[in-house]
Amino acid sequence: MRAHSISILGLLRMVAMVSLLCLAAGYTSQANAAQDCGLGYHKSLYGGCIANHPGPFARPILSRPGCWTNLFGQFRCY
8 A cells, every 4th residue: 555645845835825815805805886876886997986886878677686787897886
């Protein structure tokens, strides 16, 4: 019977990859929905904060009441 053991280098590589994966998942999963503007607002193209409201070409998202996609396919909510 042959026993398989992991080397120190392999263990360090695995710890580094798991750490990077957790860091990436933690950073990207919080998309900062309010974009530092506060609840109910988002950043405009020019950097100012504007209220969330459906535009003329908005399509409602049936599974999320109060949410829609705008003309450019961006997801917005009140």
